[in-house]
Amino acid sequence: MAHNDTILIQISGVSYRYPGSAQPVLDDLSLTFREQDRLGLIAPNGSGKTTLFHLIMGLIKPDQGTIEVFGKKVEKPRDFIPVRRKIGLLFQDSDDQLFSPTVMEDVAFGPMNQGKTREEAIEISRKTLAFLGLENFEERITFKLSGGEKRLVALATILSMEPSILLLDEPTTGLDARTKSRLIDILNHLNLARIVISHELEFIQSVTDHIYTMENGRINLDEELHIHQHHHVHRHGKQPHKHV
Amino acid sequence: MIEEPFASGNSIIHRIDPRFRVAVAILVSMEAALLKDFRAMAFALAGSLALVFLARLDLFHVLKRLFSLVRFLVFVWLLIPLTYEGQAVYLFGPLAWSREGFLLCAQISLKSLAILLFFMALVSTMGLSTLGKSLKALFVPGKLVHLLLMTYRYIFVIGQEYDRLETAIKIRGFSPTTTLHSYKTYAYLVAMLFVKASIRAERVHQAMILRGFRGRFYSLDTFTPSYRNWIFFIAMMGLFIGTLFLERGSVWPITIRF
Ligand SMILES: Nc1ncnc2c1ncn2[C@@H]1O[C@H](COP(=O)(O)OP(=O)(O)OP(=O)(O)O)[C@@H](O)[C@H]1O
Numbered sequence: 001m002a003h004n005d006t007i008l009i010q011i012s013g014v015s016y017r018y019p020g021s022a023q024p025v026l027d028d029l030s031l032t033f034r035e036q037d038r039l040g041l042i043a044p045n046g047s048g049k050t051t052l053f054h055l056i057m058g059l060i061k062p063d064q065g066t067i068e069v070f071g072k073k074v075e076k077p078r079d080f081i082p083v084r085r086k087i088g089l090l091f092q093d094s095d096d097q098l099f100s101p102t103v104m105e106d107v108a109f110g111p112m113n114q115g116k117t118r119e120e121a122i123e124i125s126r127k128t129l130a131f132l133g134l135e136n137f138e139e140r141i142t143f144k145l146s147g148g149e150k151r152l153v154a155l156a157t158i159l160s161m162e163p164s165i166l167l168l169d170e171p172t173t174g175l176d177a178r179t180k181s182r183l184i185d186i187l188n189h190l191n192l193a194r195i196v197i198s199h200e201l202e203f204i205q206s207v208t209d210h211i212y213t214m215e216n217g218r219i220n221l222d223e224e225l226h227i228h229q230h231h232h233v234h235r236h237g238k239q240p241h242k243h244v
Numbered sequence: 245m246i247e248e249p250f251a252s253g254n255s256i257i258h259r260i261d262p263r264f265r266v267a268v269a270i271l272v273s274m275e276a277a278l279l280k281d282f283r284a285m286a287f288a289l290a291g292s293l294a295l296v297f298l299a300r301l302d303l304f305h306v307l308k309r310l311f312s313l314v315r316f317l318v319f320v321w322l323l324i325p326l327t328y329e330g331q332a333v334y335l336f337g338p339l340a341w342s343r344e345g346f347l348l349c350a351q352i353s354l355k356s357l358a359i360l361l362f363f364m365a366l367v368s369t370m371g372l373s374t375l376g377k378s379l380k381a382l383f384v385p386g387k388l389v390h391l392l393l394m395t396y397r398y399i400f401v402i403g404q405e406y407d408r409l410e411t412a413i414k415i416r417g418f419s420p421t422t423t424l425h426s427y428k429t430y431a432y433l434v435a436m437l438f439v440k441a442s443i444r445a446e447r448v449h450q451a452m453i454l455r456g457f458r459g460r461f462y463s464l465d466t467f468t469p470s471y472r473n474w475i476f477f478i479a480m481m482g483l484f485i486g487t488l489f490l491e492r493g494s495v496w497p498i499t500i501r502f
């Protein structure tokens with residue numbers, strides 16, 4: 001795959017051990033993530049995928065090693081403020097992500113925090129919801145949504161912040177086949193660099209270009225799963241969609 | 245779990261600006277709580293019944309809610325006349341029920357019924373998030389309002405977690421008895437619930453920080469003004485003043501006696 005050379009995320013020799021546990025979860029892990037990269041991560045449960053995402057977002061601090069985002073080393077909490085504006089993390093559990101009573105308020109929460117006016121925030125939230133095919137969800141109560149609906153709304157709360165990188169932690173859990181193919185469509189319409197964690201090979205093949213695994217706390221770069229790459233036939237889908 | 249059986253509706257009351265409803269409900273309830281005159285209480289009760297009628301609430305749910313109040317009132321009627329000093333009207337061995345006690349019970353019953361009905365008609369006819377916004381608009385501190393909303397939001401999640409844990413122990417053949425094993429199991433269950441709730445709280449906070457949260461909440465709502473609100477407000481002021489008139493024999497001065 002030809003890609004632009006700008007490095008977005010550079011992780012060098014990062015180790016992390018959860019306080020109180022004997023084994024490090026991540027051990028001397030390195031990863032270079034470039035612009036336009038669409039990277040899939042398939043690895044067994046407990047291999048540290050979620051932990052890696054949390055390190056990139058600065059939710060936890062590495063014991064060793066460095067992380068650079070957009071060419072700048074990130075260490076202090078202050079360094080992560082621009083990072084969080086540019087990287088959208090979809091949590092593994094949507095109940096962690098949705099906390100406002102209504103969908104509209106939740107989707108508008110990010111834009112409001114970014115300093116947008118009320119009108120701008122509502123406007124961008126509407127567009128995002130429409131893009132995801134959730135036009136009538138604005139006044140729905142977040143905790144009364146189904147699991148799959150929560151997933152899509154959680155994605156909306158990330159997209160409304162207009163990130164340039166997406167980190168998706170098992171986005172397909174709880175989605176039926178139809179919603180899953182809708183999600184594939186959506187992701188293929190978003191021209192965003194991404195790292196996608198999933199246990200579903202077919203899904204991850206449709207939305208990423210490279211697939212890596214993790215082993216012993218490291219990303220296995222040598223053994224990039226050489227699965228025949230194919231462009232998804234439904235790239236532009238049958239369903240009508242709008243663009244943001 | 246928490247139900248909001250009255251929240252969605254299309255009655256006259258539902259269409260009144262929630263802020264007006266909350267403000268009026270607080271005002272008339274406080275007034276009702278301070279009443280001493282039976283005519284005034286009856287008037288307030290009639291007013292509250294009229295509002296419940298106007299809100300076209302589902303009778304079954306209304307009675308269900310009233311029932312929990314009635315259960316409490318039964319105890320009031322049994323116990324207060326017994327312990328309240330005054331002229332005895334009924335003797336049973338060493339026990340004496342006093343007339344003053346009964347009067348007090350009647351007051352408590354009328355007032356609490358009126359207040360409950362006011363709140364049912366005016367406040368429970370909006371969803372909790374709307375209530376939160378109204379409180380904020382009425383100068384209740386934002387942090388307090390969000391505490392209320394977040395509690396509401398995550399009570400569901402914690403409730404679901406409780407259900408999951410309970411199912412988990414049930415499908416493995418647990419049925420509660422009065423053995424130590426049972427108590428231990430329930431202790432674990434509750435402990436797990438607390439642990440999970442605190443982990444959840446932490447992750448929710450993380451998610452909020454990732455979306456740029458810096459301790460400030462913004463509200464999206466604007467309330468649309470309408471002449472209906474003012475008609476409602478004037479009518480309710482009529483109720484307020486009418487009650488006051490019955491209580492005091494005159495409207496001025498409006499210093500409420502304690
Ligand atoms: N808060 C924590 N405290 C202690 N240990 C943790 C914590 N969170 C995760 N771990 C441990 O770290 C390891 C990696 O966890 P992580 O959640 O990153 O795995 P994962 O690859 O995302 O797994 P899954 O596919 O199940 O989501 C696991 O062995 C887990 O037990």
Ligand SMILES: [Mg+2]
Pocket residue numbers: 049050051092169
């Ligand atoms: Mg995980």
